[in-house]
Amino acid sequence: MREDDHISREQCDRSAHYRSVHGSSSRNPAPHPLSPCRRERGPLRRRPSFKRRWQQRSWWVRLLLSLLLALACVLLLAVLLGSPDPDTSPSTSTASSGSEVTSSPLLSQILDYVGAFIMPCGNCFYRVKGQEDLCESFFMYNRAKGTLYDGETRLFLRGNGKPVYMYSMGGLAEYCVVPANALAVLPDSLPYTESEILGCVVFTSYGALRHAAEMRPSDSVAVIGVGGVGSSFICNCLQIAKAFGASQVIAVDVLDEKLQNATTLGATHTVNAANDDAVERIKEITDGRGVDVAIEALGKALTFSQCAKSVRDGGKAVMIGLAATNVMGEVDITHLVRRQVKIIGSYGARARQDLHQIVKLAESGAFNLQNTISRKCKFEEANGAYEDLNHGKIVGRAVVEIME
Template sequence: MSRLAKKVALLSRSYSAAAAPPPPPRPSSSSGRWLSHHPVVEPARPDAEIGRRRYSSAGYHVSPSSSMKGAVFRDPARPLSLELLQIPRPEPGEVLIRTKACGVCHSDLHVLKGELPFASPCVVGHEITGEVVDHHPLSDPKIVRRFPVGSTVVGAFIMPCGSCFHCSKGHDDLCEDFFAYNRAQGTLYDGKTRLFLHGSGEPVYMYSMGGMAEYCVVPANALAVLPGSLPYSESAILGCAVFTAYGAMTHAAEVRAGDSIAVIGVGGVGSSCLQIAKAFGASDIIAVDVSDEKLEKAKNFGATHTVNAIKEDAIEKIKTITGGVGVDIAVEALGKPQTFLQCVQSVKDGGKAVMIGLAKSGAVGEVDINRLVRRKIKVIGSYGARARQDLPKLVKLAESGIFNLTSAVSRKYTFEEAAKAFQDLDQGKIISRAVVEIV
């Protein structure tokens, strides 16, 4: 095992021992205390100490008429627009965040283009960093102490309820409530959204936390404290791009030192897979894409070989690099039927083909059934990591420098440029990952 891989293993073991936050109580209606754009802290509870900085665990107060801006999607024929919304109110077990930065992801783009059905109007954006602003008065005191007002956090896009069958087994990535409520209805786990238009009160739905807004509500189970040594903007990608890659490499592929790996599609998530594969001690790390610019940058992320799938047969090239046998693990990060097949055909006998790219609704991937059966090919889907156990590890990987956040973010946009950011993503103008700086 390489020295770097040993360091990653030590970090993972140390964070696995950390206690997960308690599951949130089911939401209840309560008037509570809410915030204001010009808040005054009222220390209602003892201060909490984090590092060298002191934070009050008291909440800010907000008038019900206070408003914020959010990037609202209504219809694929209409551009994303900034609209006035009411500042959301957290329920027990949830945290109100003043959003600092939000990543620009293809999953959001699928929603904006109408390729993934989702409730509308909605606020997109699902990987965020920000500052804790308030808690519900009935939230568990342990949550308030862990995330005191004024602390900085990163939020994961899979927001586990903490109490369903899968969450009780530690499989946060399969949370029943997340898929039944948020992905199916655009709400949190009481079946209600936290977002409403300012003035009319029309409900606005949430893609994950609806992070492309000045404030967002996030279940505490999906948060991790962000140390002051990490930058706000770049750290936002920990919540999806890095989170998705880590889940694929750790829980689906189970990468070991010396494994050979091919990553097909090296955008934001794919390039994160390269960095994590390198950290885990993979040997041959093959980046496959159709953009020479992306492939050149992939070398900085750990790729030992690059393949332009337009200029050469990717499967044959992968087999040549691996002595004719194929890779131990291939990862498909695009969500296209042709690259799905490419991924399966790239692995060696007994190898793993891991699918992490979302496709248009109804898309179907092909596989050679006889080879699948005879040669023990494993085809595995992976949506993301496990927030309670993995998100703190990702923060530590970034803090230690094992994962390079700065190089992983290639472009930054202002909040007013949110629509342009997704247009650029759709046109292939973003090399790795982009973030929108909200504040």
């Protein structure tokens, strides 16, 4: 520190005395109230810069701080990128549940796992946007080509080595290969067979309520078409709606048997669309307004229109039913614009963040998995089960059990 960096009290006094005798001028202006000469806290010292202070530290202190900073960056990067996408995890089950995952270094323990039918790569554009249920690699490779995200399959026939391609997780295959991003550990407290629906219909319904509808406590919900996906929604995701705080849950279908099943499992109201006008009935139940959230679960033009008309002003119509190719739904554009009705499509949920939450909900008793499953069949009976499903003979959900 230089000598002129210190201004003593005596120098301040002399300066003040000189100005009191000779007066102030442009050459000798009066000291500013905040000038050093006005301060009475001793000599003024200049604070060293950050760069100067950093250079004055011991080399080992600088090294330690640099290492800590590097470690923090690595941890932050790991959180942002999520789990790496290891090659595989062989599993023994149907489309949504597996066990004895041993080949992946990330999943080295012998545990039971439940898998989501949407398997995100964890690296694409939509992952950054927080919409990994739209994963580009999943639709480009798995759905379009039946491969994993390197464009290759891991399954081959024993006899001739011919490659076997898979749709989603493998369906009715005894073994399948899936990215670890699509798996969650299945706790011992949950039933193995019944938990297979967690990564399928529950996964779909959770995404519709949590992300598409952004459901709030006290919202009223209508499910139009409780057969197919809708019946399982009523069976257990209705209970998710209850867990989210739904005030009313209205089930709409054309079969009394399915509506009775929905009532048994917690629906507050039912509407038989074969006997009543579904839209008018829903509005009667909701004091003429319509529901906050309507779910369409069949993928038909008629139910699409009913869903859009059933919501209140500012409400949300969420479509989760898949339709045949080129099926078009009609909507009143003027009503949509003036009444701020929102029509949203929803295909599934986000495996890495949602699947674990779904398992926790099931473990907490938010819904009863065993009451959701209406039929269990062996592998040899799978064709008959699909025929019954095609003819609407299955109420609830059927599960194909594959045992070694």
